[in-house]
Amino acid sequence: GEERIWVGVVAAMAVIFLAALAYAAWVVGLQVPGGDVxxxxxxxxxxxxxxxxxxxxxxxxxxxxxxxxxxxxxxxxxxxxxxxxxxxxxxxxxxxxxxxxxxxxxxxxxxxxxxxxxxxxxxxxxxxxxxxxxxxxxxxxxxxxxxxxxx
Ligand code: CUA
Missing domain, CATH: 2.60.40.420 (Cupredoxins -  blue copper proteins)
Known part of the structure; x- marks a missing residue:
């Protein structure tokens, strides 16, 4: 049904978001704050x-x-x-x-x-x-x- 399409859309967005984060972290060299201060x-x-x-x-x-x-x-x-x-x-x-x-x-x-x-x-x-x-x-x-x- 229609719900399955939306579940798929949300899952795809999550994958894109994670890929963008990984790209930012590894390719562009951006860093998110964290770890020991x-x-x-x-x-x-x-x-x-x-x-x-x-x-x-x-x-x-x-x-x-x-x-x-x-x-x-x-x-x-x-x-x-x-x-x-x-x-x-x-x-x-x-x-x-x-x-x-x-x-x-x-x-x-x-x-x-x-x-x-x-x-x-x-x-x-x-x-x-x-x-x-x-x-x-x-x-x-x-x-x-x-x-x-x-x-
Ligand atoms: Cu502005 Cu130091």
């Missing part, structure tokens, strides 16, 4: 997280960045032949937004929490990338930017 006291974040760039394995980097009004620290980083970059970010004061222009790396950065986002770097990604803050964070918000150099 690391907490950090904002006033201790600089000492505990030690901002900077670490190469964990060839082409694999961990980049720790601390945000505050109105700068990223560090704000200018260089990565040599990166394949995968895991950013770990926190803020000292208010909410900031870490966005690498022209990529899907875009994550909110809260004081008290360590946000993580992984960038699978395209092979043709050499050059300078602008990092902006895309959460309004006060008077200097529009001047809060950084640069990532891929060489």
């Amino acid at each position: 690391q907490l950090v006291e904002p006033q201790k974040a600089l000492q505990e997280l030690k901002p900077g760039v670490r190469e964990i394995a060839p082409g694999r980097y961990e980049v720790i960045i601390v945000a505050r009004m109105w700068q990223w620290f560090p704000s200018n980083i260089t990565l040599v032949n990166p394949v995968e970059v895991k950013f770990r970010l926190t803020a000292l004061d208010v909410i900031h937004g870490f966005h690498i222009v022209g990529t899907n790396v875009n994550v909110m950065v809260f004081p008290g929490y360590v946000a993580e986002i992984t960038w699978r770097v395209p092979q043709d990604a050499k050059g300078k990338y602008l990092v902006v803050c895309n959460e309004y964070c006060g008077l200097g918000h529009q001047n809060m930017y950084g640069v990532i150099n891929i060489i």
Whole structure:
């Protein structure tokens, strides 16, 4: 009867939805929040997280960045032949937004929490990338930017 058609339609929509999620997760590289959230006291974040760039394995980097009004620290980083970059970010004061222009790396950065986002770097990604803050964070918000150099 007609119900069977609708059951089929709903099942097909569920399959399409799951396929879209899988596509987003694996092909486009979008990430849904989840898993363990690391907490950090904002006033201790600089000492505990030690901002900077670490190469964990060839082409694999961990980049720790601390945000505050109105700068990223560090704000200018260089990565040599990166394949995968895991950013770990926190803020000292208010909410900031870490966005690498022209990529899907875009994550909110809260004081008290360590946000993580992984960038699978395209092979043709050499050059300078602008990092902006895309959460309004006060008077200097529009001047809060950084640069990532891929060489
Ligand atoms: Cu930081 Cu807007």
